[in-house]
Structure formats: C-alpha cells, structure tokens
Amino acid sequence: MTDGRSWEGHWRVRLYERVRERGYDSLTAFAEARPTASLVALAEELGPDDIAGVQVFGGLLAEAERRKQVTRLVRGLLVRELAEALPNGWPAVLDDDKRLKVAVALGTWTAYTPETHKGRVKQARAALRAAPPPPGWLPRGPDDELLLTLLPDEEA
Structure with missing residues (x-):
C-alpha cells in the first residue's frame, strides 16, 4: 500500500x-x-x-x-472485482454474506466504469441478478463468453 x-x-x-x-x-x-x-x-x-x-x-x-477498447476494459474490471470478491466463483446460494460480496464487486465495478459505459453496466448488473450465472462461474479474462453476451464490443 x-x-x-x-x-x-x-x-x-x-x-x-x-x-x-x-x-x-x-x-x-x-x-x-x-x-x-x-x-x-x-x-x-x-x-x-x-x-x-x-x-x-x-x-x-x-x-x-x-x-477504442473501453468495453473490453470494463469487462476486464469486472473480472478483477469478481476474482477478488468471489475467489471460488459465483455462489450457488446467495445468503447474506455472499449477497454482500456480489454487491460489493458489482458496486466497485460500477464505480470504476467510465460514464460512457454506466448505462450498459447497469443493464449487465440487472441481467446478472435476473439470471445468475451457474454456480462456480468465475471469468478468467475479458473475453469470457458470458461477459461478451452481457457487454459486447461496440467501439469501432
């Protein structure tokens, strides 16, 4: 530090x-x-x-x-936040402790997201909450298949 x-x-x-x-x-x-x-x-x-x-x-x-790869950076930031908050992957059950860890990871991700991508990140967060990933899911990089469906590249 x-x-x-x-x-x-x-x-x-x-x-x-x-x-x-x-x-x-x-x-x-x-x-x-x-x-x-x-x-x-x-x-x-x-x-x-x-x-x-x-x-x-x-x-x-x-x-x-x-x-022109800001969306890829944003996906990468989520990977970093999830790896820190959920080292064993997405929880099978969202008890209070796990719900807090997910909320912190998603909140920190949103905080670091540039204004140009805030709306898309809010939609991705809502999609993750509505249809959680399979238990144990933990992306290892910004090109994870699920992340690409949540936040496809838009930059040209």
Missing part, C-alpha cells in the same frame, strides 16, 4: 518506466498478463510505495480509449 508518495513527481512517467522494466510495451499488456489481479495488486507489483491502483486504472483507461 502506498504511503502518499504516489502523486509526487512525474507519476505517469514512473508508472510507464516500471511497466517497461518488466518487459511490457503497454500498461494494458502488463495488466492482461494478470487478468484476475486487482488494480491495487497491479499497483503494488509496479511500486508498492509510489504507485496507486487509481493511477493504474487511469493509465488503462487512457490506453483503452486510444485503442
């Missing part, structure tokens, strides 16, 4: 230097090599004392916008 130094200096330069030091040409490539790692985990790997999860998210969003 950072101690407040994340915003000191040229943090974007520092972020991309760390990505290149690890052999990746983009933050997206670095993150996609770890599709279930949380944004905080990605930040800690890049710099536990001076990189924050929100900075990783900002970089990923900027790259996704340039590549």
